[in-house]
Amino acid sequence: MEKFYQQKTEETLKHFESDRKQGLSGKEADKRLEKYGENTIQQQESLSVWELLWHNLNNLIVYLLLAAALLSFAMGETVEGIAVLIAVVIAVMTGFITELRAQKSIDSLQSMIYTTAKVIRDGEVMEIESAKIVPGDILVLEEGDAIAADARLLETSNFACIESALTGESEAVEKDARETYEEDVPLGDRRNVVFAGTAATRGNAYAVVTETGMKTEVGKISDMLTGDKKRQTPLDIELDKLGKAIIIAALFAAVAVLIAGVLTNQPFVEMIHISIILAVAAIPEAMPAVSTITLSRGMRTMAEHKALVKSLSAVETLGAT
Known part of the structure; x- marks a missing residue:
């Protein structure tokens, strides 16, 4: 101003x-x-169905679980592989459906917004669209x-x-x-x-x-929020760190078991098999489902208090704030 x-x-x-x-x-x-x-605030474009699905799939923990499922199938552990895939589907679909509903609600509200304002023009008080x-x-x-x-x-x-x-x-x-x-x-x-x-x-x-429009103080805030597409929430950052830690721990355990087996003259192929099983077992299959369901519950609680949350991880961000 x-x-x-x-x-x-x-x-x-x-x-x-x-x-x-x-x-x-x-x-x-x-x-x-x-x-x-026009005196309008540029709205961030709504994500398509496929973009929302990708948003829930594009997660290091999910990648780890998919890799674990493939390894399980490759080693003949069909039941283990199916169990991991079920955990992935529950986590991804819960987040996807919840965020899709939230986005549809927000889009519906946005389409209903129609404000007017009283101004003086040509010496007369008149009511016009706020966009004008x-x-x-x-x-x-x-x-x-x-x-x-x-x-x-x-x-x-x-x-x-x-x-x-x-x-x-x-x-x-x-x-x-x-x-x-x-x-x-x-x-x-x-x-x-x-x-x-x-x-x-x-x-x-x-x-x-x-x-x-976008030069107002609220417009500047909106521009900051929509301008950075790569911004991560605190939960995203912590889950990313956890995923990397799990990878390092699983690889370390697998290599340690393999080396121990070789040093004790155990069959090499059998030790590789055991190492892979340990690496897969180190990955917490239920974690994405648990975190997603917990955040979904938080989103529903916010909705009961008349507050719409568009992104699941934003619930945790509000708590961190």
Whole structure:
């Protein structure tokens, strides 16, 4: 939001060349809409069914279990191989079905979102789609209104906003258009501005829009969340470390048994067979199923409290936070 919260009301109005009583003209609003684009937050594309399935398959522990199943079949241990495959299928399908349902619920909610905002244009208060708001628009804010863009307050009357979605502050924040700041202050302390994604809880106000779309504070957060596709959750990192540790332990045990057998003049082929069996036995077949079912239970608990979780591992991330 640049430094508009440090400017006086007159300076902010002059910056946008907008009169608070007249607002923008329809023609000027159209020009700015073409220049700045629609006031929308870019949504991360939903994963396809195959991408969701791959997301649950692409796991080091799952690879280890599949390798163990192949080795079991190769050595004639059919029952062992089938048991390992069943464990893999339970883990993968539980995670896949749970995340698929969550994604469908989120997509359904997204399609239902349709917000409007009151603005002054051509001297009249009118209600427009929030996507059509442009920098320089004068917002008319009242109790209960969702704030659709970042804006500098011009006039306030007993006005307060709830900004928990952006700052984490659970209490309503008092706002005052007359406040100015000589130095940079945190978002939660900027009393003379309002932010997209927050809501008015009391009073009424007028505000001039300073940023829209992905340039708003909530847009910047959304960009950080969707921009890094390789980000891992704490659980992903720990499971990856565990998988590598299991590989090292299994290989060490297999090699140790093989060397011990050779040194004691045991049949070489038989010792290789035993070493492979030990390596396969070292892999915890039930672990992926247990972790997936546990996280699924956490996701259902969140859903009972009216909170949708799109990714299973995000449940554990919330707990870690």
